[in-house]
Amino acid sequence: EAEVAQSPRYKITEKSQAVAFWCDPISGHATLYWYRQILGQGPELLVQFQDESVVDDSQLPKDRFSAERLKGVDSTLKIQPAELGDSAMYLCASSFGTGSGTQYFGPGTRLTVL
Amino acid sequence: SQQGEEDPQALSIQEGENATMNCSYKTSINNLQWYRQNSGRGLVHLILIRSNEREKHSGRLRVTLDTSKKSSSLLITASRAADTASYFCATALTGANSKLTFGKGITLSVRP
Numbered sequence: 342e343a344e345v346a347q348s349p350r351y352k353i354t355e356k357s358q359a360v361a362f363w364c365d366p367i368s369g370h371a372t373l374y375w376y377r378q379i380l381g382q383g384p385e386l387l388v389q390f391q392d393e394s395v396v397d398d399s400q401l402p403k404d405r406f407s408a409e410r411l412k413g414v415d416s417t418l419k420i421q422p423a424e425l426g427d428s429a430m431y432l433c434a435s436s437f438g439t440g441s442g443t444q445y446f447g448p449g450t451r452l453t454v455l
Numbered sequence: 456s457q458q459g460e461e462d463p464q465a466l467s468i469q470e471g472e473n474a475t476m477n478c479s480y481k482t483s484i485n486n487l488q489w490y491r492q493n494s495g496r497g498l499v500h501l502i503l504i505r506s507n508e509r510e511k512h513s514g515r516l517r518v519t520l521d522t523s524k525k526s527s528s529l530l531i532t533a534s535r536a537a538d539t540a541s542y543f544c545a546t547a548l549t550g551a552n553s554k555l556t557f558g559k560g561i562t563l564s565v566r567p
Contacts, residue, residue, distance in 0.1 A: 386555070441555070443488065446497035
């Protein structure tokens with residue numbers, strides 16, 4: 342069964358450093374999402390792509406976060422510089438259609454900022 | 456902002472018992488979905504129920520939706536230790552390019 346791939350699974354960094362996360366969605370899925378999940382909370386959408394275009398980045402802290410999906414396939418989420426409050430699980434998901442349908446999640450990247 | 460609010464926050468039951476989890480939301484929806492998350496892992500989609508549906512079944516799962524009360528319930532019958540996980544409801548509002556908004560989740564513990 343096809344899965345969403347993410348790497349790395351775990352990342353420990355010091356504050357003010359740059360970090361990057363990678364996601365490869367299920368083949369054929371046009372929509373890709375990046376979520377942030379703080380411990381004990383539900384996932385919060387950071388950015389949604391439809392092919393290579395950003396559909397929603399209203400909750401993305403644009404002063405330090407950036408996301409790209411250049412060829413409409415895999416995607417990278419970057420944080421520069423990382424802050425202590427960025428410690429969280431970063432989840433990537435994909436779906437065949439628009440954001441209201443079933444989403445398929447990757448295993449996530451656990452980020453710890455020291 | 457939180458659209459879906461799950462209840463209870465935590466639930467502990469014995470293997471073989473049924474588990475009922477509730478979700479309430481505030482505004483009109485296109486559909487409501489339930490997801491499961493095992494500790495430290497990604498979310499797994501369980502079931503989607505559309506606003507014009509009242510009940511859906513999938514294996515040991517039964518979901519109901521009451522749009523007049525803006526609430527949904529997830530019933531897991533004959534629970535197993537492997538059902539131990541966090542469960543989230545997610546709502547998709549009406550309108551184009553609607554996104555999913557997740558609640559804070561319910562922690563279910565099934566004791567062997």
